[in-house]
Structure formats: structure tokens, C-alpha cells
Amino acid sequence: MKIVVTGGLGFIGSHTVVELQNENLEVVVIDNLSNSSIEVLDGIERITGKKPIFENFDLRDKKATQDFFKRHSDVAGVIHFAASKAVGESVKDPLLYYENNVASLVYILQELQKKPQAQIIFSSSCTVYGQAEVMPIAETTPIQVAMSPYGNTKQIGEEIIADVTKMSNINAILLRYFNPIGAHPSAEIGELPIGVPQNLVPFITQTGIGLRNELLVYGNDYPTIDGTCVRDYIHVVDLAKAHVLALQRLLNKKNLEKLEVFNLGTGKGSSVLEVIQAFEKVSGTKLPYRIVARREGDVTSTYANTDKANAILGWKTQSTLEEAMASAWKWEQKVRQR
Incomplete structure (x- = not known):
């Protein structure tokens, strides 16, 4: 059964490819290498013993996307990761984000709706909730204006998929991630x-080394336990396994509706400090850090209610913050030794 993973050499994508191949699924990776490395393919092969099919092109190229789905007419499902993903960068260059994150999704859906039946899992985010008024955040929490x-x-992206599933043979699951961190235990792939780095943990490790x-x-000066922002940090391997389920x-x-939504997090918030x-x-390393002014676009606190994913998907996080x-x-x- 052939599964397409867009952005499959990225951080979450590569870990998901590993888990899919561990389940003996045939994976086709699409990645334009704008924020990833071709060497990740070798890491995936070292872990699983199999190198996925790889195609290097940009999903903003409509014709290239059409040609891909013609060549791979037997695709059973798509897991769509490919997107720009940094809050701060999006504030500075919003048009890049609207073009990259929205156009690519539209072109994929246009190809999927040509099929008698198709499945898509959308890489969404807890950022859709904005600054939620109540914690923890459940799937029924009202969507606030984006920050x-x-x-x-x-x-x-979620609204587009909701509209398309109403009038096509596409079934979809929206997975709203909280904050993925960590790396594969083999240290063959990671962030x-x-x-x-635009994300906290790779900046920490790069500073530490x-x-x-x-x-x-x-x-x-945020209204949190120590004044710094609070997030729900989930180990990337736990997150990847949820995609397989x-x-x-x-x-x-087994889906009860054509469109289903699940939060993926630990259910616990941790501050930056x-x-x-x-x-x-x-x-065992003392980290040099400095407090500076707030960053535009950051919410104060966000952590997940994961009851729905626990009950319906049969999924639960396994790793602690320290393990991650x-x-x-x-x-x-390992990266720096190379």
C-alpha cells in the first residue's frame, strides 16, 4: 500500500516515515530540501533497512504535482507535512507562508479528489486555537483569531479540507500538534x-554544544509559573506513531466522520525555563541564556487535553520531557561529530 509523505525528510516527516516503514507500508517521500537534507534518506535506511522512494520537487509547482500523481496512480493516502512552520518568520514574511502552506495543499487536494476514494492526514497545529481562554485545550475549544x-x-488549511471533504470522496484527519521535540533513539535522524533555529530545543542544543x-x-513577564511562555512538549517519536494509528x-x-480532529500532546505544560x-x-551542561523582550506572535500558554486521541486512536505519549x-x-x- 503506497503512502505519500510530503515534507518527508523534515523533522516530523522523517520520523513518521520510519514508523510507516516499520509497519511494512511503502512510502513515497516528496521534499524540496528547502529545510531538510538529502542525508536524512540514509538515516531512515539505517534505522529501517529500507530507503523510501524519493522525489525532489516543490509542491507549489502545480504541473509537477499533477505529474507526480499521474506517475503514482496507486497512492492510498497522503500525510501532508510540507509547509513553512516558524511563527516569527511568518510575521516577517507572511506572503511566503500563504503561498507555501496554502497553495501546496490545494494542489494536492485537487489531485486526490480525482480518485474514487482518498485519504489525507493534515499536519495541523495547536496554533489554530490562538490564545485559548481555558487550559487544557480540547478539540472543542473555540478557535480564536490566529496570533x-x-x-x-x-x-x-483546516477550513479548506473541511469544505472539500463535504463534497468529495476524500476522508481526512486533522492532527493538531503541540510542540514536537527530541530525536530518534538511534540518533540517526533528528531536528x-x-x-x-526557529524552535526552542535545537537552539538549546546548539547553544549547549x-x-x-x-x-x-x-x-x-508572562502570567505563568516563572514568567516565561508555557508549551506542551511532545517527543517526536510519540507523535510519529500517532500518524500511523x-x-x-x-x-x-474506522473513521466515524469524513473529517476527524485530534490533539496530539502530553497534556502537560512546561515553561521555557x-x-x-x-x-x-x-x-550536565550549564546553558548560557539571556532574557529579552517578548516576540510578536507568541501566545502565553498552551497545552493539550488528549483524552480524545487516547480513547479513539488508542494512543498515548510514552516519553518524558527529560527523555526527549x-x-x-x-x-x-552525533551531528557535530560528523
Whole structure:
């Protein structure tokens, strides 16, 4: 059974490819390598013993997308990761985010709706909730105005899929991630951003290993336990396994509705300073950091109610924050040794 994974050499995508191949599914990866490395293919092969089919093109290219689905007419489902994903960058360059995150989704859906039946899992985000008024956040929590263009592209993507599933043979699951961190326990794949990291944990590990002079903590005057932003940090392998369960639900026609939504998180919030402390504990390294002004687009606090995913998908996180930080540090050290 052939499964397409867009952005499949990225951080979450590559870990999901590993879990799919562990279930003996045939995977076709699409990635334009704009924020990933071709070497990730080798890491996937070293873990699973099999290299996925790989196609290098940009999903904003409508004709290239059409040609791909003509060549791979036997695709059973798509897991769509390919998107720009940094809140701060989206504030600075909103048109890049609207073009990249919305156009690519539309072109994929146009091809899927030509099929008698198709399945798509959409890589969404807790940013669709904006600054929720009540914690923890459940799937029924009202959607607030997005705090960033990135968050808005995820809201728009969900709305597009909802409209399309109403009038086509496409079934969909929206997976709203909280904050993925960590790396595969083998340290063969992990988070390796190109340029300056936009996410907290790779900036921490790069600072810990000496690649960055110091970590900037954006704000310490939020109404939280220690004044820094609170997020729900989930190990990327736990997250990847949820995609396999969601895909199997669609392929086995276990879904009760044409469009289903699940939160994926640990159900526990951790502040930026708590994440730093967890890193210092597992690494034995003192981290240099400096408090600076708040960053535009950041919400104060967000963590998940995962009851629905626990009950319906039969999924639950396994790794602690410290275990996730330890795996991220192991990955960072291995990357720098190379």
C-alpha cells in the first residue's frame, strides 16, 4: 500500500516515515530540501533497512504535482507535512507562508479528489486555537483569531479540507500538534534546521554544544509559573506513531466522520525555563541564556487535553520531557561529530 509523505525528510516527516516503514507500508517521500537534507534518506535506511522512494520537487509547482500523481496512480493516502512552520518568520514574511502552506495543499487536494476514494492526514497545529481562554485545550475549544500568519495558514488549511471533504470522496484527519521535540533513539535522524533555529530545543542544543553563544528567552513577564511562555512538549517519536494509528483508522474505514480532529500532546505544560533546566540536568551542561523582550506572535500558554486521541486512536505519549531532551542532545552530539 503506497503512502505519500510530503515534507518527508523534515523533522516530523522523517520520523513518521520510519514508523510507516516499520509497519511494512511503502512510502513515497516528496521534499524540496528547502529545510531538510538529502542525508536524512540514509538515516531512515539505517534505522529501517529500507530507503523510501524519493522525489525532489516543490509542491507549489502545480504541473509537477499533477505529474507526480499521474506517475503514482496507486497512492492510498497522503500525510501532508510540507509547509513553512516558524511563527516569527511568518510575521516577517507572511506572503511566503500563504503561498507555501496554502497553495501546496490545494494542489494536492485537487489531485486526490480525482480518485474514487482518498485519504489525507493534515499536519495541523495547536496554533489554530490562538490564545485559548481555558487550559487544557480540547478539540472543542473555540478557535480564536490566529496570533500569526503561520497559525492562520493552519486555520485556513483546516477550513479548506473541511469544505472539500463535504463534497468529495476524500476522508481526512486533522492532527493538531503541540510542540514536537527530541530525536530518534538511534540518533540517526533528528531536528536539524538550516540556518538559525526557529524552535526552542535545537537552539538549546546548539547553544549547549557551543555553536551559538547564548540562548535568547523571549519575555519573562508572562502570567505563568516563572514568567516565561508555557508549551506542551511532545517527543517526536510519540507523535510519529500517532500518524500511523490515524492512517490505519482511515485505511481500515474506522473513521466515524469524513473529517476527524485530534490533539496530539502530553497534556502537560512546561515553561521555557523548565525546558532549559531539563536540558541542563540530562546534559550536565550549564546553558548560557539571556532574557529579552517578548516576540510578536507568541501566545502565553498552551497545552493539550488528549483524552480524545487516547480513547479513539488508542494512543498515548510514552516519553518524558527529560527523555526527549536527552534524545535531542544525543542527536546534536552525533551531528557535530560528523
